[in-house]
Amino acid sequence: MATTALHTTVLDTIGRRITSGDVPAGTSLTLESIGTEFGVSRTVAREVMRLLEWLGLVRSGRRVGIVVLGADEWNVLDARVIRWRLEGPGRDAQLRTLTELRHAVEPLAAAGAARNASDAARASLVETATRMRVLGEAGDLEEFLRLDIRMHELLLRESGNEMFGALAGVVAAVLSGRTHLGLMPASPVPEALDQHEAVARAVADADPEAAEAAMSSIVGEVRRALPADT
Amino acid sequence: MATTALHTTVLDTIGRRITSGDVPAGTSLTLESIGTEFGVSRTVAREVMRLLEWLGLVRSGRRVGIVVLGADEWNVLDARVIRWRLEGPGRDAQLRTLTELRHAVEPLAAAGAARNASDAARASLVETATRMRVLGEAGDLEEFLRLDIRMHELLLRESGNEMFGALAGVVAAVLSGRTHLGLMPASPVPEALDQHEAVARAVADADPEAAEAAMSSIVGEVRRALPADT
């Protein structure tokens, strides 16, 4: 975002290569090769490597070059890494682990929102849920997704816990990945719409238990709908 | 870690300044000023700024310089940011939100570990729990902390979900912060020791429900022991 287009291009390309397994762990690169391949100076290549190093994808050392690290060293909670991995192979496993994370976090966040959300947020949640029903029944998946993301993000950010709020990007990536990878039914199941409305109502009524239960049921359903978790 | 000492020094100093509120949002810096203050070249200052930008602490723009961002833009889940904030004012609020996150994640992770942990890990958990009792009753807080971290880290990493594993650093930072900030009793309460043993046993017995319940009770107790959450 804030970083320039130049950096992001190189970063995304190399990041995708590594996370996809295209460039396996142990491979070693040099600043020179990156520079020539992308037509950038060593300065830019170096800064990109710094970022990748920070993301745990590579380690750089003198004389050794830049060596690619294994998946267990990656900063898997990073939104960029998640996006890359959702685009590559292994996206099913990725969706499973992320959904499990949602299962842990979102119910508590919903309960928090029921306690702490601003009046404006509560109203916005109710409105979003009703519009979701309309669009869902109309089968407008793209717009539905936008609202879905908005709703979950609102709940996380208004939960009163910034740590939950910080996961909004992750949840957005998952939701977006789910529809864009064709894992959504042509039109959302009625139960999901009911539950979203239930969450919104519970938050509006300042009823933490009901909000937690409804959200838990939403994520639980998503989890069951995923490919079998071997 | 992997980044050099030079970078880390500058990064830590500026990071602490910003997260502590010492340098308020809206302040603008220049590469020049940072370079001269720390006696580093503009290149290094630039790379540090790239990192800080990525962490959401600053945004850099042409002509504008580098402007400090507000707390709502920070990457609060980042281990570095967490460490900085635990050292500064507002550590109580920080501990509260982090504990709530633990409350969401750790019980599920324990259940996962009961399903997926390797035999070696199960054995190691049981051994760690028993040694924790010994050291806890002896009042060796420092060594107790080491084992405590080890146990929680094992559970998270063996949960079968790398997302939980990625939070091990966060949990370690919290545990470490809790004892080093003097929020621990001189010797751990017996209930905590019991519950840790209960988790270890449940994982060893491959009993997810028991593991989840015991872990939930551990974190729940920690939560109650915190300063009132206004």
Next chain:
DNA sequence: GCTTGCCAATGGTGCTATCAATGCGTCATG
């Protein structure tokens, strides 16, 4: 007085050149 548009100062962006530091491979030597 207020708006519109232009201009110059500012400070990050990206490049090149250069030297220092440092590990890895190699080769000579015992």
Next chain:
DNA sequence: CATGACGCATTGATAGCACCATTGGCAAGC
């Protein structure tokens, strides 16, 4: 065959340059 010293490749760090987007002020016109 083992061991140690040397050379070389490659990152780390600095300096200085050209470039240009942004901003704030200034001036002209309505």
